[in-house]
Amino acid sequence: MTEPLLSVRxxxxxxxxxxxxxxxxxxxxxxxxxxEILGVVGESGAGKSQTGAAIIGLLEPPGRIAGGRIIxxxxxxDGLTQEQLRKVRGRKIGAVFQDPxxxxxxxxxxxxxxxxxxxxHLDMSERAARARALELLQEVGIPGAADRLDAYPHQFSGxxxxxxxxxxxxxxxxxxIIADEPTTALDVSIQAQITxxxxxxxxxxxxxxxLITHDMGVIAETADRVAVLYGGRLAEVGPVDDVVNxxxxxxxxxxxACIPTTHDRPPRLAQIEGSMPSLTAMPDGxxxxxxxxxxxxxxxxxxxxxxxxxxxxAACWLWSSEGTRTLERTRA
Amino acid sequence: xxxxxxxxxxxxxxxxRPRRWDLPAGTAMIAFIVRRLIQSVLVxxxxxxxxxxxxxxxxxxxxxxxxxxxxMEDRAQLREDLGLNDPFPVQFARFVVNxxxxxxxxxxxxxxxxxxxxxERAPATLELSLAAGLFALLVGVPMGIYTALNRRGWLSxxxxxxxxxxxxxxxxxxxxxxxxxxxxxxxxxxxxxxxxTVQIGWWSTGFLTWDGLKxxxxxxxxxxxxxxxxxxxxxRAEMLEVLRTDYIKFARAxxxxxxAVNFGHALKNTLVPVITITGLQLGSVIAFAIITETVFQxxxxxxxxxxxxxxxxxxxxxxxxxxxxxxxVLINLIVDILYVVVDPRLRVGGGGGAGGxx
Numbered sequence: 001m002t003e004p005l006l007s008v009r010x011x012x013x014x015x016x017x018x019x020x021x022x023x024x025x026x027x028x029x030x031x032x033x034x035x036e037i038l039g040v041v042g043e044s045g046a047g048k049s050q051t052g053a054a055i056i057g058l059l060e061p062p063g064r065i066a067g068g069r070i071i072x073x074x075x076x077x078d079g080l081t082q083e084q085l086r087k088v089r090g091r092k093i094g095a096v097f098q099d100p101x102x103x104x105x106x107x108x109x110x111x112x113x114x115x116x117x118x119x120x121h122l123d124m125s126e127r128a129a130r131a132r133a134l135e136l137l138q139e140v141g142i143p144g145a146a147d148r149l150d151a152y153p154h155q156f157s158g159x160x161x162x163x164x165x166x167x168x169x170x171x172x173x174x175x176x177i178i179a180d181e182p183t184t185a186l187d188v189s190i191q192a193q194i195t196x197x198x199x200x201x202x203x204x205x206x207x208x209x210x211l212i213t214h215d216m217g218v219i220a221e222t223a224d225r226v227a228v229l230y231g232g233r234l235a236e237v238g239p240v241d242d243v244v245n246x247x248x249x250x251x252x253x254x255x256x257a258c259i260p261t262t263h264d265r266p267p268r269l270a271q272i273e274g275s276m277p278s279l280t281a282m283p284d285g286x287x288x289x290x291x292x293x294x295x296x297x298x299x300x301x302x303x304x305x306x307x308x309x310x311x312x313x314a315a316c317w318l319w320s321s322e323g324t325r326t327l328e329r330t331r332a
Numbered sequence: 333x334x335x336x337x338x339x340x341x342x343x344x345x346x347x348x349r350p351r352r353w354d355l356p357a358g359t360a361m362i363a364f365i366v367r368r369l370i371q372s373v374l375v376x377x378x379x380x381x382x383x384x385x386x387x388x389x390x391x392x393x394x395x396x397x398x399x400x401x402x403x404m405e406d407r408a409q410l411r412e413d414l415g416l417n418d419p420f421p422v423q424f425a426r427f428v429v430n431x432x433x434x435x436x437x438x439x440x441x442x443x444x445x446x447x448x449x450x451x452e453r454a455p456a457t458l459e460l461s462l463a464a465g466l467f468a469l470l471v472g473v474p475m476g477i478y479t480a481l482n483r484r485g486w487l488s489x490x491x492x493x494x495x496x497x498x499x500x501x502x503x504x505x506x507x508x509x510x511x512x513x514x515x516x517x518x519x520x521x522x523x524x525x526x527x528x529t530v531q532i533g534w535w536s537t538g539f540l541t542w543d544g545l546k547x548x549x550x551x552x553x554x555x556x557x558x559x560x561x562x563x564x565x566x567x568r569a570e571m572l573e574v575l576r577t578d579y580i581k582f583a584r585a586x587x588x589x590x591x592a593v594n595f596g597h598a599l600k601n602t603l604v605p606v607i608t609i610t611g612l613q614l615g616s617v618i619a620f621a622i623i624t625e626t627v628f629q630x631x632x633x634x635x636x637x638x639x640x641x642x643x644x645x646x647x648x649x650x651x652x653x654x655x656x657x658x659x660x661v662l663i664n665l666i667v668d669i670l671y672v673v674v675d676p677r678l679r680v681g682g683g684g685g686a687g688g689x690x
């Protein structure tokens with residue numbers, strides 16, 4: 001397999017607070033390969049956004065990377081100074097945030113925000129940058145892009161603004177885009193447009209995407225591989241088809257069971273009993289064991305490592321070499 | 333802050349009307365200015381009414397003009413000649429028409445036209461207010477930015493502590509303390525007056541002589557200190573607010589330099605409220621110059637007003653009242669226009685604008 005573009009190993013993100021240190025991301029590891037779309041799913045507070053923020057070095061203080069490594073194109077980028085990181089952000093890793101209504105500076109024209117970003121990273125004249133800005137707007141599908149270059153953000157609709165945000169993320173042709181809930185704030189009809197746009201652009205530019213969302217539908221449609229986070233830990237990672245149709249981890253299993261289907265309608269939507277533990281009250285052992293139908297003594301006592309079970313891997317004792325699930329799976 | 337209501341965009345609906353792009357920005361702008369002008373005229377008329385009432389209800393103008401041994405017939409004749417028997421609206425209209433032409437009558441005490449007195453004194457007050465305003469802005473804004481960007485630095489904490497003193501000490505006390513330190517103990521700066529002034533036409537300026545500039549330092553610090561601390565705290569609060577917004581986070585995520593993010597993106601967004609408050613404060617700097625002018629015996633309009641009160645010199649009081657109100661209204665109008673210049677969302681009559689982040 002090719003060298004991964006981004007490699008996250010054992011990432012820990014902590015927030016020192018008055019009540020002690022909260023570990024928002026706890027030992028998460030995954031790879032993103034060039035041109036690949038990795039979906040990152042999980043409930044609110046599962047550590048998805050913090051993982052993304054840690055990669056681009058934009059954790060809100062007092063949050064900090066407490067351990068692990070982040071390697072981009074063979075180079076460690078955790079622990080870089082802000083100035084060094086600044087050259088990575090935008091240039092190598094682009095970002096798209098959740099709310100397009102608040103992502104753009106209301107006081108500058110879209111064109112100015114684009115050219116400013118382009119000229120920060122690429123050695124270009126104002127004219128060349130403007131030409132590139134126009135190209136980008138056309139590429140993301142802004143109708144009448146030439147006229148809209150000098151329009152202000154408030155003159156665009158939400159969906160159009162998210163297109164502008166994507167254009168801004170693509171300014172310097174980054175190798176990776178971290179998209180944090182890019183469609184959550186949009187109308188359902190616009191959501192599909194934005195995801196397919198993101199998908200198309202990344203294919204064309206060979207840009208990888210880390211797509212953070214809690215929407216399994218978006219993941220299933222867009223992603224190549226999926227990482228499922230639970231309580232700041234990686235529960236399962238694998239190709240999208242395997243994770244959706246043949247989940248390994250009981251949490252993923254539960255998550256998939258919760259997706260309603262149109263053909264057979266249960267009287268009630270399925271749900272996983274209980275709720276995700278808060279960061280201040282993380283149970284010992286596996287974070288999911290209080291809610292897990294398969295939990296046994298070992299789950300309570302010991303935290304499971306990630307067991308490789310190609311093509312996916314899961315952090316669950318059921319999939320250890322002496323676990324019970326291995327056989328079931330081979331039979332299935 | 334009632335005066336602001338005209339500048340606020342109409343309630344923002346989430347629905348966006350793209351037709352707004354075609355609207356020429358100028359039309360909405362002119363309509364806006366005309367609306368504000370009409371409001372300004374109403375405010376001025378109200379103030380004029382108060383000023384006018386002073387004449388009729390604070391003492392008797394005829395009594396103030398004539399000696400004790402004037403006969404009742406002469407008094408009645410004078411009353412008739414001055415038009416004091418005319419119906420109220422006629423008298424008021426006459427007052428307004430005269431006031432609009434800067435004619436406020438003759439000072440009881442000085443025996444000279446009030447407008448001449450004011451014109452003579454205006455440069456002193458305006459120069460003092462300008463110096464105080466510049467001091468407040470040029471020191472307050474950078475300090476506000478600094479304390480917002482280096483929130484935990486010891487210098488920021490020192491600035492904030494000092495600003496607390498500036499906010500809580502009364503103006504006259506600060507003036508007296510400054511005089512004590514810099515004029516009495518150190519002997520560096522004069523304790524009163526304008527120093528040497530140079531006459532340029534009818535305008536007397538202290539800006540052109542070393543002496544005049546030295547005399548300006550203590551009074552303008554005294555007058556501007558409160559505004560400076562206010563501006564500093566306002567800039568700091570606004571800046572902290574803006575730095576938390578998504579568009580600043582997104583600007584950082586695009587790898588823009590700290591300079592571009594802090595000064596290009598964040599500072600400009602803090603300017604809208606800062607301009608508003610600063611503008612309003614500039615009006616009050618002129619109005620509150622009274623106290624500073626008294627402490628420093630500064631020969632400005634404020635001192636003239638205080639002396640007018642002591643002698644119940646009603647024409648001067650009324651004229652000062654109207655003039656200060658006029659300056660307030662004028663400054664407010666300029667502020668509202670600046671508002672529109674800074675914030676593009678207000679330019680098209682408030683279309684969209686949901687992206688304010690405020």
